[in-house]
Amino acid sequence: MPNSGRMFEIVQLLRTARFPLTATAIAAKLEVTTRTVYRDIAALQAARVPIEGAAGIGYVMRNGYDLPPLMFSPEELDAITVGLALIGRTGDHSLEAAGESAMAKIAAVVPRPGLLPQEHRLFASSWHAIPDPVVDMRLLRDAIRRERKLKLAYRDGAGNLTDRIIRPLALFYYIDGVILASFCELRQGFRHFRHDRIESCEPLEAFFSDSAARLRAEWRLLPDFLATDGAG
Structure with a gap:
């Protein structure tokens, strides 16, 4: 996992944790070494991310800190891409149009290759046997x-x-x-x-x-x- 993605995951873990997390616990979740976790936390603290704690005790995130909107990991973006593609199987045309609009908004603020329609690398069949509705x-x-x-x-x-x-x-x-x-x-x-x-x-x-x-x-x-x- 690239450093930026790994640091994002550390922040997410600390934001949602109910108790202090040790470097060992974080390393186990991210499948990296504790040394890597220590290094990443030090970098985050240097960037003024409000992480408190110390080695051997555990780390917590001070209340009130939040990430910028639409910060997704690569796997989360893949899940969103496939999920929105699968809307084509519902037969619900207005929902499909809303999905396309949502993907365009995500692509506009998350500059990642593969998000724009002409760059898509993940696809889903839109085949279905759903009758057309009478009502909207x-x-x-x-x-x-x-x-x-x-x-x-x-x-x-x-x-x-x-x-x-x-x-x-x-x-x-x-x-x-x-x-x-x-x-x-x-x-x-x-x-x-x-x-x-x-x-x-x-x-x-x-x-x-x-x-x-x-x-x-x-x-x-x-x-x-x-x-x-x-x-x-």
Whole structure:
């Protein structure tokens, strides 16, 4: 690992540690020698990074120190590149556009070869078998983020159309479909809805922030909370 990358990792370890870290512990995590750690910490201290401590006792980071935004290790940047490329498999075009915008912003402030589209070296297939949605998927994501109730017109697997008031909790992107996990007020229980069976979607001026955390916790305890049934 280059010195700059290794020093970045040392700072990250000290920022997140609950107790003083010895050079031995840091060296074990970074797979380097303790001598290298001592040298790097001395260099960081010389650069006025507020690291306190001494050999044999341990090191801590004084409160209030933070790194500049968007400081990523090479492996983290690889993970971001591949993760954003995989958005193409969701079939969610607005999400894909947002991913491209995010990568452009990262590339603008993190000068690293391979981040710009014409320089990419890591790729992911965008193949998927997800049907096109009827409604704008941004409505679903926004409602989940804002903990806002939705009114749906939903057609189940038997072809029956019902109106639902739901509290949207999460979206699952599978290779052959997208599932909206919700608490359904009509059924008074948790239900999973296939995105391509939602015929209309209307955000309501009603929010469920007071119950969102509890509902998500209860939903996660369900034995089939990852179910793809979508019967609604």
